[in-house]
Amino acid sequence: MDAIPEEIPGREELRLLQLLAENGSLEQASQRSRQSQETLSRRLNRLERRLGAPLVENHRNRQRLTRDGWSLLVAGTRLVSTLESLHLGGAAPGEGCCARSRLSTLRMATPETDCCDITDCLARHVPDIILSAEGTHPAGALDLFERYAVDAAYLWEGDGTPQCRRPSTSQLVLEEPQWVALPVGHRCADRSSVELAELAEDPWVVGVSEDSHAFFARTCRGRIAPRVGYVVERESEMRGLVSHGQGVALVSPLTVVSCTSGFVIRPLRDVPARRYVLITDPGAVGAQLSRTLTAALRSAYISAAERINSGFRCSRSFPVRNVEATAAGAGDAALLRSLALSSAQRARGQDVSLEVEDLHLLRVVGKCGSLNRAAPVLLITQPALTRRIGRLEERLGVRLLQRGPRGTVLTQAAQQLMDAVRDAETGFVSVLLGLRGEPVN
Structure with missing residues (x-):
């Protein structure tokens, strides 16, 4: 594969796109980054x-990333995440690199009431x-999900749920x-079940969100003309x-209904x-992991039903049958390439061990076969290139170059x-070449 083009965006430029995607304006991005709007x-x-x-466009008095902007942010952040997952420090010269023995983090948007059950079942x-x-x-x-703040979204669909603009796959849970x-x-409180028509004269309590209104309207359509008595923001208000x-x-x-509940x-x-449904980005969550997540969500639903409403769990209307509650293999973690940097990383400004630009430098040196020939390609003097390579080796704790029979080669x-x-690098380069209108090899 050819080296990364010279126009490569660095991590700070990807951070700028991330700020714009999250905040929707240069003004708010400026406040978050503590840099002036003019600078950004x-x-x-x-x-x-x-x-x-163009990477940013104006939309309804806000600014959002264009399709090219999203493509660049996704591919670049995936590459940065891959670099962060490498562990090179502390290795002896000549030793190889390996992945850190650490747990991956999946950021997922879920219904507010289901977080604990989903967390426990996913851990299993x-x-x-x-x-x-x-x-x-x-x-x-x-x-x-569309702002790339999470890698997956677990939600219920309704007539008011808009189409997702981010590349995604949807799986029914x-x-x-x-x-x-x-x-x-x-x-009707003593009935075993109720017809909607029997509640035609009752006032209804409806959620304030557009999703709740749309779903309520779809439920009643062609059956009753409901009278909405209250619109509420929280379940506690409904109760x-x-x-x-x-x-x-x-x-x-x-x-949840207890013996002291008034309903x-x-x-x-x-x-x-x-x-x-479970919505995932196929570039961030692989097909195997997506299937495993779906099974975990169904298992979480079963666990919640057994704890909260055992009668419903045993009924013929219970929606989950024969879930295979088998733990996923260790390879599943490798399928996850988180696109969202964690808030903790952002807060402390954590640096990755290897920068995206370093890949370009190493590929050029490896292709040229000597520091003398690589220096003019990189628009840098040979002594400066030697110093930069030395600092990089010191930071990573490994030797990166060695003398070979045909010149300087990668260790x-x-x-x-x-x-x-x-x-990850190939995907990033493909996006950069596509932005410039060049053919992708």
Whole structure:
């Protein structure tokens, strides 16, 4: 593979794109980075001129990354994540590089009430991965996923759920039947199940999100003309209103009800189920890991049902059957290439051991066969190149170059390093060449 082009964006430039993707404006990115808007604007314009493509566009009084901007951010961050996963420090000269013996982190947006069960089941199914869960509503989960703040999103689909603009695959996890929360003493509270038509005159308590409104409308469409009594932001508000007899509400069969609750929950007959799906980026989460995550989510649902609503767990309407609760192999962790730098890394400004630009330097030296011939290609003097190589070897703790019969060659450690990052580097180079309109080999 050819060396990385000279126009290679560095980690700080990728960080600038990440800030714009997360904050939606140069003003907010400036506040987060503690750099002036003028400085960020100049850096962005310089990067766009070098690459020959617009990376940011204005949209509804905000700024968002273009398709080229997203492609560059994804490929670049994947390469940086791969470099961060390498462990070279402390190796003796001539020894190879190896992966750190550490757990990978999967950042996933999930429904707020399901975080604990999902975390426990994922730890059982995928012992090499730690789940960092972001509890939110469906639209929030999709927004986090599209901004590359998470690697996966577990959410329920509705008519109001927009199409995902990020490259993604969607896998059905389960279809949950709908139940209804009724005040204790309601005329239907003693029924084993309820028809939606029997609740046509009751006031309804509905969630404030667009997803909740759309799903509620789809449930009632062609069946009843509902009267919305209250619109609430939180489940606790719904529970209080129903307990006080102020209305009824659509709920999950896994809604917690105790002997002191002022409401009961009952199955609704002949209404559409709520579809829960797992959305992943195939470039970040491999197909095998995606299947394992789906199995873990189904297992989490079973565990929650057994704890919260055992009657529903044993019923014929229970949506999960025959889950294979087998732990994934250790290779699953290798399929995960997190696209989002952790907040802890951001907070402390953690440096990676190897910079993206260092790959370009090593490839040029290896291709030229000597520091003398590589220096003019890199637009640097030979002594300066020698010093830079020396500092890099000192930082990494390994020898990278050695004298061979035909000149200067990469050591075995350096070659292993280049092999370890080859796939991620190839993807990054392909994006850069595509931005410049050059053919991809």
